[in-house]
Amino acid sequence: DTGVSQNPRHKITKRGQNVTFRCDPISEHNRLYWYRQTLGQGPEFLTYFQNEAQLEKSRLLSDRFSAERPKGSFSTLEIQRTEQGDSAMYLCASSRREPGDEKLFFGSGTQLSVL
Amino acid sequence: AQSVTQLDSHVSVSEGTPVLLRCNYSSSYSPSLFWYVQHPNKGLQLLLKYTSAATLVKGINGFEAEFKKSETSFHLTKPSAHMSDAAEYFCVVIRGGTSYGKLTFGQGTILTVHP
Numbered sequence: 001d002t003g004v005s006q007n008p009r010h011k012i013t014k015r016g017q018n019v020t021f022r023c024d025p026i027s028e029h030n031r032l033y034w035y036r037q038t039l040g041q042g043p044e045f046l047t048y049f050q051n052e053a054q055l056e057k058s059r060l061l062s063d064r065f066s067a068e069r070p071k072g073s074f075s076t077l078e079i080q081r082t083e084q085g086d087s088a089m090y091l092c093a094s095s096r097r098e099p100g101d102e103k104l105f106f107g108s109g110t111q112l113s114v115l
Numbered sequence: 116a117q118s119v120t121q122l123d124s125h126v127s128v129s130e131g132t133p134v135l136l137r138c139n140y141s142s143s144y145s146p147s148l149f150w151y152v153q154h155p156n157k158g159l160q161l162l163l164k165y166t167s168a169a170t171l172v173k174g175i176n177g178f179e180a181e182f183k184k185s186e187t188s189f190h191l192t193k194p195s196a197h198m199s200d201a202a203e204y205f206c207v208v209i210r211g212g213t214s215y216g217k218l219t220f221g222q223g224t225i226l227t228v229h230p
Contacts, residue, residue, distance in 0.1 A: 004158065033216055042205050042220025043159070056217065091159070095216050102209075104216045106158035 002026060004107035006092050012113045013082055020078045021110045025094030032075050033104065034067055035091040036060065043091055049075060050097075082114045117142040117210045119189075121221035129229045134178075134193040136224045138206030141187065148189045149207040149218070150180055159205070165189065176200070201228045 005024040013019050025032050030051050035043035046065070048056045051072035061067075064082075069075040079086055089111050093104040122137040140146060150162040163174025170182045180191045189206060206221040 031215060035218075040222070042207075042223050043218070044220070045217050048215055048217060050215070055215075093159075093216065097215075102216050103161060103164075104159075104218065106160075108156065108158045 004092055004094050004105050006090075006107035006110050008110060009108065010111045010113075012115065014115050015084060016081055018078065018080045019082055019112065020076055021090055021092075021112075023075045023077070023092030023094075023107060025074070025092070026096075026105055027073075029094035029096045029105070030072065031095045031097060031102075032069055033093040033095075034075070034077055035093065035106075037089040037091060037109070038087075043089075046077075079112075082112075084114045087112055087114045117144075117146055117208045117219055119148075119206045119208050119219060119221040121204075121206050121224050123224050124222065125225045125227065127227040127229065128196045130198055131195050134191070134196045134200065134226065136191040136204050136206075136226065138189045138191065138221060139187050140189055140206070140208050142208055142210060144210055147209040147213075148180075148182060149209075150174065150178070150189075150191050151205045151207055151220075152202050153205065153223075154202045162191070162204075196226075196228045198228050198230065201226055 032049040034046040037043040049069040064080045067077045089109040091109045093106045095104045118141045120139045148165040151159045163172045165172045165182045173179045203223045207218045
C-alpha cells in the first residue's frame, strides 16, 4: 500500500507525559499537513510543510507542540507535557504541488487519549 | 475568513432513496469547495471538488454537487443510496487564491442508510 501511513494508530498517555507521532507521506508528495480532529467536529488545520520547510503554523499549535520534517520525507509531531484537552485524532495528509489541482491524501490518523 | 456550515448533523435514508447533504459556505474570495467522506477507521477520501470550471460537479461513487453562488450553497446529492454510503461527510472550503491545502472543514454530517 502506497498511501499515507501514520503510527501509532492509538496512543494512551498520562497527563504531563510527552508523545510523538510519525507520518510517512506518499513518496512523491512534497507537501505534508497535520490536522487535528476532536469528537463531533471536522478536522482543523495545524501546520504545513513544503519539503522540509514548515511554512505555516496554526494558532492552535501551542508552544507544547512541535512538528518536524527533517529530510522532506516523513514527519513527526511531538506534544510535550500533554493535557487532557490534547485528546483528539491527529491526521496527516500529503499532496503534490499541481497548480489549481491540489488533492490531499489523508492517513487513518493517530488517536490520542490523555488520562 | 472562509467557513462552511453543514445544516444537518445526521441524515437517515433508506437504501435506494435519494441522498441530500446540505452545505452553505462563506468566503471573501472565490472559493474552492470539496466534499470528503470518512468511513470508520479509514482516512478521509475526496469525493469531489469545485474549482470554478463547472457549477455541477460529478464525483466518485455516483455523488454530485452543485455550486450555487446566489444561495452560497454546495449541496451533495446521490440519486440512490447504497448501504456502503453510510459514513460521515464533510463539506470543505479553501479560500480563493490559497496556493496550498489549508482546508476549512464543516462539522460533518453522519449519513445512516437503512435496508
